[in-house]
Amino acid sequence: xxxxxxxxxEHAMPExxxxxxxxxxxxxxxxxATVLAPMAGVTDTVFRRFIRNASVFSADPNHLSSVDxxxxxxxxxxxxxxxxxxxxxGLARMRESKRKRYLTYYDDEHPISAQLFGSNPATLADAARxxxxxxxxxxxxNLGCPAKRVVSCNxxxxxxxxxxxxxxxxxxxxxxxxxxxxxKFRLGWNDxxxxxxxxxxxxxxxxxxxxxxxxxxREQGYTGQARWEHIAEVKAAIKIPVVGNGDVRTPEDACxxxxxxxxxxxxxxxxxxxxxxxxxxxxxYTATGRYDLPTDQDRYRMIRTYFEMLLTELTPDTSRSPAxxxxxKMKQFASWFTHGVHGGAxxxxxxxxxxxxxxxxxxxxxxxxxxxxxAGGALPDESAEPALALPT
Numbered sequence: 001x002x003x004x005x006x007x008x009x010e011h012a013m014p015e016x017x018x019x020x021x022x023x024x025x026x027x028x029x030x031x032x033a034t035v036l037a038p039m040a041g042v043t044d045t046v047f048r049r050f051i052r053n054a055s056v057f058s059a060d061p062n063h064l065s066s067v068d069x070x071x072x073x074x075x076x077x078x079x080x081x082x083x084x085x086x087x088x089x090g091l092a093r094m095r096e097s098k099r100k101r102y103l104t105y106y107d108d109e110h111p112i113s114a115q116l117f118g119s120n121p122a123t124l125a126d127a128a129r130x131x132x133x134x135x136x137x138x139x140x141x142n143l144g145c146p147a148k149r150v151v152s153c154n155x156x157x158x159x160x161x162x163x164x165x166x167x168x169x170x171x172x173x174x175x176x177x178x179x180x181x182x183x184k185f186r187l188g189w190n191d192x193x194x195x196x197x198x199x200x201x202x203x204x205x206x207x208x209x210x211x212x213x214x215x216x217x218r219e220q221g222y223t224g225q226a227r228w229e230h231i232a233e234v235k236a237a238i239k240i241p242v243v244g245n246g247d248v249r250t251p252e253d254a255c256x257x258x259x260x261x262x263x264x265x266x267x268x269x270x271x272x273x274x275x276x277x278x279x280x281x282x283x284x285y286t287a288t289g290r291y292d293l294p295t296d297q298d299r300y301r302m303i304r305t306y307f308e309m310l311l312t313e314l315t316p317d318t319s320r321s322p323a324x325x326x327x328x329k330m331k332q333f334a335s336w337f338t339h340g341v342h343g344g345a346x347x348x349x350x351x352x353x354x355x356x357x358x359x360x361x362x363x364x365x366x367x368x369x370x371x372x373x374x375a376g377g378a379l380p381d382e383s384a385e386p387a388l389a390l391p392t
Contacts, residue, residue: 007165015224015260018286019266022079023241026180026209028111029136029264034254034279035212035243038082038115038140038184039145039268041332042059045104047273048081050111050306054276057310072306077279079265081112085142085156088127103134113138113182117145119165121172132177138209139177141169143199144187146218157218160189163202170206180209184245184267187230190219200234200242212267222270232261243267250278251285251337273336276302296342300368303337304361311357327357345369 022031036051037045046140086102105112114131116139118124124141131139138356143166145156154156159166174181183203188194200211213234215226226246235242244263249271257266271278277298281291294302308325334351338344 001044002039003269008288012349017255017256018347019258019282020264021286023264025080025138025182027237027242028180030111032077032079032266032283034078034282035080035265036078036082036136036272036279036366037245037265038085038113039269039273040084040145043060043082043084043271044311045106045109046306046329048083048109048112049106050309051272051279052081052274053305054280054302055310067077067234077281079111081109082140083112083114085115085145086127087118087155088116089120091116091130092123099130099134100129103131103334105134111137113140115142115184116142117142117150117155119169121165121168123234124169125172125176128173128177132179135181136180138180141173141181141183141199142184144214144218146186147358150217150339157186160186160195160199160218161193163195163199165334167202167206167280170203170208174207181207182210182212183208184214184243186214187217187227190217193217194230196234197237200238202239204240208240210241210243210264211238212245214269215244215246228257228260231263235262235264241265245269249275251282251291254282254284274339284377295320296368299337300364303364306333307357307361307364327354327360330360 002239020033022029023033024030035046062188083103083105091099091102103114114134114136116124116127116131118127128139141167142156143159145151147156150156150158155160159169170183173209185196185199187196194217203211211234213227213231214221215231228244228246231242231244231246239262241267242261244257244261246268248257248266248268254266255267256261266282268278274283275294277294306328307326310329331352331354334348339345341347347363347367350367351360354360354363
């Protein structure tokens with residue numbers, strides 16, 4: 001998944017638009033109307049809980065909350081979190097003990113949705129039953145992943161070329177579970193095959209409870225601009241909730257998406273690991289008409305908190321030690337988390353060169369100069385970013 005956007009548009013803040021306080025998917029209330037997108041290799045339980053805590057909004061405009069085990073997902077700025085996509089075929093065949101690795105979550109992650117991919121209606125139905133039995137609040141079908149290895153198996157966005165098969169999948173999964181059933185899809189295979197409106201109608205007619213749309217085609221991948229006008233077309237065509245996704249990088253973008261499409265909620269993907277505070281910022285803007293930007297102290301604590309969570313909570317892979325896996329994840333996220341950090345290239349280099357998790361934490365401490373950061377100071381030659389005051 002690309003970590004950067006191609007010439008992103010800058011949206012002026014609509015005066016009358018705000019992200020809704022809540023919306024309903026079946027019998028599940030999502031509050032506020034923001035969703036953490038499912039991202040392969042990113043949204044494991046550690047990252048989801050990290051986002052939940054990083055997103056906590058306080059009425060105090062100068063307060064950025066740190067991790068607090070008493071905070072629930074619904075109390076944070078992120079209304080719904082989703083798992084990484086999971087192979088329905090693999091889930092249905094693997095031992096129950098192994099399933100726990102792919103479907104691990106904590107009680108404070110509710111409401112939470114598990115996303116599945118696959119192309120066999122019966123297998124997807126079996127996997128959906130497992131998801132429901134495991135205690136998830138919702139189950140979601142992935143019709144958006146553009147990865148070649150997924151598409152080659154007719155999964156993800158590969159299914160967009162076969163609406164009759166999608167109809168069978170919808171029917172099988174809907175009959176298998178009683179929890180809300182949703183689907184996330186792209187506009188279509190390419191510009192000559194835009195199917196978002198008929199697919200959304202099919203979902204509604206099949207008894208699904210909501211749809212989420214990434215406003216790009218499979219051919220686009222993550223390049224070019226998301227075409228929000230198609231989200232508006234889908235919203236006008238169906239009555240079940242519509243979640244908009246694509247190029248939401250800031251609270252301004254989130255409000256502009258609501259204003260331009262009338263969608264019911266906003267889903268945020270790549271912006272979340274680059275700016276873990278984005279959900280809190282959206283909630284803060286909705287409540288106060290302004291939002292704060294992270295200081296160097298916030299960035300330091302954010303990086304260190306996530307890395308410490310990895311070291312203490314990551315479930316070990318059978319082929320690697322917990323320490324090695326944690327260090328690998330820390331290096332993976334280094335490029336995300338150092339986005340916007342003054343001199344971030346030097347920090348990334350030291351993280352990549354470190355051989356253990358402890359060495360990575362030492363590199364982070366050295367870079368940020370712990371004494372100055374804990375005192376609330378800024379990095380050399382960089383002053384703290386001001387809060388943004390926005391129109392009401």
